[in-house]
Amino acid sequence: MKIIARCHPALEPILPTPVPAARALPHWLRTMPAEVAAPTLSGMTVRTLKHCLPFIDALSLGLMIPLATDLTVEGGEIAWDWDPPVIADAPLTRAPVGLHVPEQATGAPLPVDGQLMVKFINFWALEAPEGWDLLFTHPLNRADLPFRTLSGLVSADRFRLGYVHFPALWTDPGFEGVLPAGTPVAQVIALPCSQPGLEIATMSEAVIAESRHIQETLQAEPGHYRKSYRA
Incomplete structure (x- = not known):
């Protein structure tokens, strides 16, 4: 494009x-x-x-x-x-x-x-x-x-x-x-020009587990988003 x-x-x-x-x-x-x-965090980096x-x-x-x-x-x-x-x-x-x-x-x-x-x-x-x-x-x-x-x-x-x-x-x-x-x-x-629709849904147990894994990995590994989700 x-x-x-x-x-x-x-x-x-x-x-x-x-x-x-x-x-x-x-x-x-x-x-x-x-x-x-960060002084607000007792000087933590x-x-x-x-x-x-x-x-x-x-x-x-x-x-x-x-x-x-x-x-x-x-x-x-x-x-x-x-x-x-x-x-x-x-x-x-x-x-x-x-x-x-x-x-x-x-x-x-x-x-x-x-x-x-x-x-x-x-x-x-x-x-x-x-x-x-x-x-x-x-x-x-x-x-x-x-x-x-x-x-x-x-x-x-x-x-x-x-x-x-x-x-x-x-x-x-x-x-x-x-x-x-x-x-x-x-x-x-x-x-x-054609915008996507919207569907509202609750998370299944599998989706909750996957979401938690993603968030925990992002917290634990600096640069994980760049390496994994931009690959």
């Missing part, structure tokens, strides 16, 4: 390209310790999230859409120094970011009072194979970013030449500085 990302040829020389999320892992993941002492493969797999899932250019944030204003070509044959804005007024979120449980609502402009049209949708969401487990991208699901096999832009709440009003080009603004995860 392959996702095709297309941009206008006039923009190709200046745009950062979408990348597999596994190639856009945050710097803090690489530098965080694998084990630390504990493993950090760096050992949590499901956490890392979420960071690595799908594609990342990058910010098109540097954004300078200062005094509550966003500015940029970017001069893309004028494109006469496509309805594309030349601005890398737009705005949403807070009233557009009226009735939604979102913290919009006094918060800036931005829209990251996406210059890439994504095509998924027939039978697949694309979930666009905030980069998973990335609370370090000063914004929170809202999630949306798009039928990319039918909307394959459309541009999907990303509304986001600016969640860090104290942030000032440069948000660099290439910063991931949305994570793209392919999902089958």
Whole structure:
């Protein structure tokens, strides 16, 4: 299964390209310790999230859409120094970011009072194979970013030449500085159009025993999940 990302040829020389999320892992993941002492546990050494493969797999899932250019944030204003070509044959804005007024979120449980609502402009049209949708969401487990991208699901096999832009709440009003080009603004995860059903059941004795064995082994053998369940 392959996702095709297309941009206008006039923009190709200046745009950062979408990348597999596994190639856009945050710097803090690489530098965080694998084990630390926990004062709340009398100084006992504990493993950090760096050992949590499901956490890392979420960071690595799908594609990342990058910010098109540097954004300078200062005094509550966003500015940029970017001069893309004028494109006469496509309805594309030349601005890398737009705005949403807070009233557009009226009735939604979102913290919009006094918060800036931005829209990251996406210059890439994504095509998924027939039978697949694309979930666009905030980069998973990335609370370090000063914004929170809202999630949306798009039928990319039918909307394959459309541009999907990303509304986001600016969640860090104290942030000032440069948000660099290439910063991931949305994570793209392919999902089958036909979602699975749900069956509710109680565990049999055999299933209880198997589940207990799995949990005990995970506790006793660091790395067991990676070695056995990802084989």
